[in-house]
Amino acid sequence: MASYQTFNPFNGEIVRTVELMDSAAIEQRLAAAEAAFPPWSALSLAQRGDYLRRFAAGLRARKDEIQRTMTAEMGKLRREALAEIEKSAAACEYYAEHAADYLKPQPIATEAQRSYVTYQPIGCVMAVMPWNFPIWQVIRFLAPGLMAGNVAVLKHASNVPGCADLLRALAVDAGIPDGVFDVLHIDNDQAADVLRDRRVKAVTLTGSERAGRSIAANAGDQLKKCVMELGGSDAFVVLADADLDLAVAAAVKSRFDNAGQTCIAAKRFILVEAIADAFVQRFVEATKARSYGDPNQEASTLAPMARADLRDELHKQVQESTSKGATVLLGGAPVAGSHAGYAATILDQVGPGMPAYAQELFGPVAAIIRVKDDAEAVRVANDTSFGLGGSVWTADAAHGEQVALQLECGAAFVNSVVKSDARLPFGGTKRSGFGRELADHGIHEFMNIKTVYVA
Ligand code: NAP
Numbered sequence: 001m002a003s004y005q006t007f008n009p010f011n012g013e014i015v016r017t018v019e020l021m022d023s024a025a026i027e028q029r030l031a032a033a034e035a036a037f038p039p040w041s042a043l044s045l046a047q048r049g050d051y052l053r054r055f056a057a058g059l060r061a062r063k064d065e066i067q068r069t070m071t072a073e074m075g076k077l078r079r080e081a082l083a084e085i086e087k088s089a090a091a092c093e094y095y096a097e098h099a100a101d102y103l104k105p106q107p108i109a110t111e112a113q114r115s116y117v118t119y120q121p122i123g124c125v126m127a128v129m130p131w132n133f134p135i136w137q138v139i140r141f142l143a144p145g146l147m148a149g150n151v152a153v154l155k156h157a158s159n160v161p162g163c164a165d166l167l168r169a170l171a172v173d174a175g176i177p178d179g180v181f182d183v184l185h186i187d188n189d190q191a192a193d194v195l196r197d198r199r200v201k202a203v204t205l206t207g208s209e210r211a212g213r214s215i216a217a218n219a220g221d222q223l224k225k226c227v228m229e230l231g232g233s234d235a236f237v238v239l240a241d242a243d244l245d246l247a248v249a250a251a252v253k254s255r256f257d258n259a260g261q262t263c264i265a266a267k268r269f270i271l272v273e274a275i276a277d278a279f280v281q282r283f284v285e286a287t288k289a290r291s292y293g294d295p296n297q298e299a300s301t302l303a304p305m306a307r308a309d310l311r312d313e314l315h316k317q318v319q320e321s322t323s324k325g326a327t328v329l330l331g332g333a334p335v336a337g338s339h340a341g342y343a344a345t346i347l348d349q350v351g352p353g354m355p356a357y358a359q360e361l362f363g364p365v366a367a368i369i370r371v372k373d374d375a376e377a378v379r380v381a382n383d384t385s386f387g388l389g390g391s392v393w394t395a396d397a398a399h400g401e402q403v404a405l406q407l408e409c410g411a412a413f414v415n416s417v418v419k420s421d422a423r424l425p426f427g428g429t430k431r432s433g434f435g436r437e438l439a440d441h442g443i444h445e446f447m448n449i450k451t452v453y454v455a
Helices: 023-042 045-061 063-074 078-102 136-148 161-173 188-196 209-221 244-260 273-288 308-323 374-381 397-405 439-444
Strands: 003-007 014-019 114-121 124-128 151-155 181-183 200-206 225-229 234-238 266-272 327-330 345-348 365-371 389-393 411-414 447-454
Touching: 014 063, 014 161, 023 124, 023 151, 023 181, 023 188, 045 063, 045 078, 045 136, 045 161, 063 078, 063 161, 078 136, 078 439, 124 136, 124 188, 136 151, 136 161, 136 200, 136 439, 151 161, 151 188, 161 181, 188 200, 188 209, 200 209, 209 225, 234 244, 234 374, 244 266, 244 273, 244 365, 244 389, 266 273, 266 374, 273 327, 273 345, 273 365, 308 327, 308 345, 308 365, 365 374, 374 397, 389 397, 397 411, 439 447
Parallel strands: 124 151, 124 200, 151 181, 200 225, 234 266, 234 389, 266 365, 345 365, 389 411
Antiparallel strands: 003 014, 114 447, 327 345
């Protein structure tokens, strides 16, 4: 049987040897999922909610063990991991409480005696998930999915198998019946076969554009519904009247938390010329306070990147940007002697044709783009193939809202970093994907939105 190893991104040590499942093991999971669907979907929402509440309690009870696994597998700072676990538990409880409201039949006035829309589950949903928020990304699809009455199989990113197994163990601890949620340790070719299986009704992917193309093509070939949550290069637009203390603190947090590996991190800092110098000077000073180190230590405020190859890829993007005219104000290189560390980096004079302008920089590198005025800021913010999120910083909230409405993205925030929240729909436009997670939109994605008409 094929196997591979995972490595701790801080010290390079082997974390685990993972054996890929063979076809008999995959078959057993898919058969269990098929068998689990009818009884699971027949439970009341209150019963499914009880399972989710127990799952949330398990997340909290085992938070130290889960944190250690996240940190060992993908390098997340301890405090960030604990916050992610709490956010995930709260989202389970949120859906346990609100699903009944989201799934209420919607009456529609027609000439019929009764006509309405009702929401029915579809069966087994496959999830292909990334490593950057190894617990939260899974919960984002799993909590609404289970409340909807669907069952699920997860193919997690290959570098976080321990996180995947812990999620499965929490489901078992919560008493969730066999087959309702399972984990497949499989490679991408096996994932394509699973998606083709008749028992898998739909797929949700969070990951790169490259993975999106492949999985969406496969889903299209099978005429199966898919949701694509892909990359982003969010604009952080600072207008002339912005509160710079607020904006700079937010910029540092948004760009350098999680070692810059967040889809909705601010990546392009678009500064109108009136405040550009002042913002840049404060941004550089504030970023210097980020200190690289062991992610299990409280003193560390910049984590390693998740894998050495991803760090090397990022460095190539930085080098190509500087060779085309970007200037390095801070950092600009791997952390010397580290396994997968990259220095907190700020690039100035970023412009069209550079990777820092046109591509996603999935690591701790900020790109400064200077513009004349608000109109040019909007034009540059939209001059990207991505459309995930964007933020606008200004003392005039009403004007900020007008600018936010012009951003081509799935979520535009004014005077706040872009964030995910179980109450708010989340997803992208353009090449950042399609479909939505979270809130009511998220729970409806993988349901049959069924019209009933009684003449
Ligand atoms: P990735 O390389 O695309 O991997 C994501 C998942 O897709 C992993 O499970 C991966 O499996 C799988 N995968 C990759 N290629 C595949 C293929 N051809 N067929 C089937 N599965 C495939 O992305 P990543 O490096 O883990 O994550 C970073 C990316 O995710 C960034 O672009 C980031 O912006 C994006 N992201 C988006 C959101 C959002 O909500 N929009 C949230 C978080 C992250 P293996 O690990 O086995 O290759």
